[in-house]
Amino acid sequence: MEPGALGRWHLARAHYSSRGYTLDLVATLTLSSRASLLKPSPTLSITAKANALKAEGADVVSFAAGEPDFDTPDAIKDAAVRALAAGFTKYTPTSGIKDLKEAIVAKLARENGVSVTPEQVVVSAGAKLSVYEIMQILLDPGDEVLLIAPYWMTYAEQIRLAGGEPVVVQTTGQTGFIPSIDDIREAISSRTKAIIVNSPCNPTGAVFPRDTLEGLAALANRHGFWIVSDEIYERLVYGGIEQVSIASLDRETAERTITVNGCSKTFAMTGWRIGYLAAPTQVAKAVTNLQDQMTSNATSFAQKGAVQALKLDPAEVEKMRSEFEARRDLVAGLLSEIPRVPITVPGGAFYILPDFSAYLGGQVATDLDLAGYLLDEAQVATVPGSVFEAPGHLRLSYAASRTDIQKGVARIREALSKLQ
Ligand code: PMP
Ligand code: GLU
Numbered sequence: 136m137e138p139g140a141l142g143r144w145h146l147a148r149a150h151y152s153s154r155g156y157t158l159d160l161v162a163t164l165t166l167s168s169r170a171s172l173l174k175p176s177p178t179l180s181i182t183a184k185a186n187a188l189k190a191e192g193a194d195v196v197s198f199a200a201g202e203p204d205f206d207t208p209d210a211i212k213d214a215a216v217r218a219l220a221a222g223f224t225k226y227t228p229t230s231g232i233k234d235l236k237e238a239i240v241a242k243l244a245r246e247n248g249v250s251v252t253p254e255q256v257v258v259s260a261g262a263k264l265s266v267y268e269i270m271q272i273l274l275d276p277g278d279e280v281l282l283i284a285p286y287w288m289t290y291a292e293q294i295r296l297a298g299g300e301p302v303v304v305q306t307t308g309q310t311g312f313i314p315s316i317d318d319i320r321e322a323i324s325s326r327t328k329a330i331i332v333n334s335p336c337n338p339t340g341a342v343f344p345r346d347t348l349e350g351l352a353a354l355a356n357r358h359g360f361w362i363v364s365d366e367i368y369e370r371l372v373y374g375g376i377e378q379v380s381i382a383s384l385d386r387e388t389a390e391r392t393i394t395v396n397g398c399s400k401t402f403a404m405t406g407w408r409i410g411y412l413a414a415p416t417q418v419a420k421a422v423t424n425l426q427d428q429m430t431s432n433a434t435s436f437a438q439k440g441a442v443q444a445l446k447l448d449p450a451e452v453e454k455m456r457s458e459f460e461a462r463r464d465l466v467a468g469l470l471s472e473i474p475r476v477p478i479t480v481p482g483g484a485f486y487i488l489p490d491f492s493a494y495l496g497g498q499v500a501t502d503l504d505l506a507g508y509l510l511d512e513a514q515v516a517t518v519p520g521s522v523f524e525a526p527g528h529l530r531l532s533y534a535a536s537r538t539d540i541q542k543g544v545a546r547i548r549e550a551l552s553k554l555q
Pocket of ligand 2: 178
């Protein structure tokens with residue numbers, strides 16, 4: 136036994152036998168209560184399951200994916216390859232390389248009307264990490280965060296992990312999944328610390344109009360809470376609809392808004408893990424301190440790719456955006472032909488959240504059952520709405536080929552007809 140070992144295993148029991156002293160470990164090995172709160176990401180696991188079935192040769196149509204099916208544009212890949220070849224393979228400043236932070240500042244000014252300095256920007260290994268870090272630095276135990284449902288489930292998990300409590304403001308398809316300012320006002324309490332706004336929204340595709348965002352900002356300003364604006368789907372909007380960045384509304388609002396964005400969706404770069412936030416300096420500094428102790432910088436050469444992404448010829452993004460718009464029209468048109476399945480035509484992102492409640496009952500009682508039934512009976516993968524606090528609904532991602540959209544919706548229709 137090494138010197139000091141006895142002290143280390145203070146929960147061990149010492150035995151004396153003919154072989155001398157031996158130790159029995161008697162401590163029960165437990166995990167933290169934080170770990171017991173954790174749930175796996177259902178969107179990632181359903182996507183992985185659908186991909187695994189496909190790899191085994193099953194003819195599965197997957198509407199599960201939360202990522203573009205396009206390849207990353209070559210100019211971006213080339214920039215990363217050049218950086219690698221040039222030996223750009225070491226630690227970078229935690230909050231990101233200077234040229235990327237400058238490119239983000241320029242992008243926010245040019246495309247979003249948001250004015251920040253490089254010191255207000257933090258680059259992270261994905262926007263998911265940006266949101267996590269924001270929750271960690273904003274919330275104390277018991278603090279409340281307003282979430283507009285249906286919402287991306289990760290927000291609720293990250294709020295709870297930080298000791299906070301999600302307070303849900305419900306929306307419905309009848310109002311296009313746009314929140315009512317009165318409902319938000321009613322949800323505010325003395326513990327409200329922040330609101331998370333995600334427009335365009337995952338999973339509904341709703342794009343919040345300017346007057347909704349103005350009303351929401353007025354509440355935040357009056358009651359004194361933070362606004363976290365997740366704008367990751369911001370470039371994917373359709374039919375000429377206006378996308379408004381909350382931090383562009385006025386100075387007072389900008390001073391309480393943390394804008395989150397990243398390269399994953401706009402540039403088909405989900406695997407690169409590049410997200411960023413732009414925030415008041417105190418927030419950016421606190422996030423940088425946290426990231427210093429967690430991941431350090433986002434991958435060096437991926438950051439070089441991201442610089443190129445932010446300078447990409449807009450025609451490249453437009454190609455992907457217009458293809459998504461055509462698919463949105465296709466999927467919305469096909470779904471609207473299915474009897475008793477109300478849809479809300481999404482203004483952005485690449486998700487649609489039809490209401491299948493009319494088909495639930497008996498063996499297929501919930502949206503979770505229905506997603507299972509569709510996968511087993513029709514080989515179509517979808518994400519149950521309950522995951523996003525939208526029971527009775529299924530989320531379909533139309534980041535899928537037009538052929539798959541046609542085939543998949545026809546199969547859903549056929550499988551539903553057997554349920555009647
Ligand atoms: N926000 C929303 C609403 C999302 O759907 C996603 C997708 N994963 C993210 C943030 C995170 O994106 P990433 O971590 O790939 O940058
Ligand atoms: N955000 C995407 C989705 O909702 C990707 C999966 C995830 O990060 O959870 O499907």
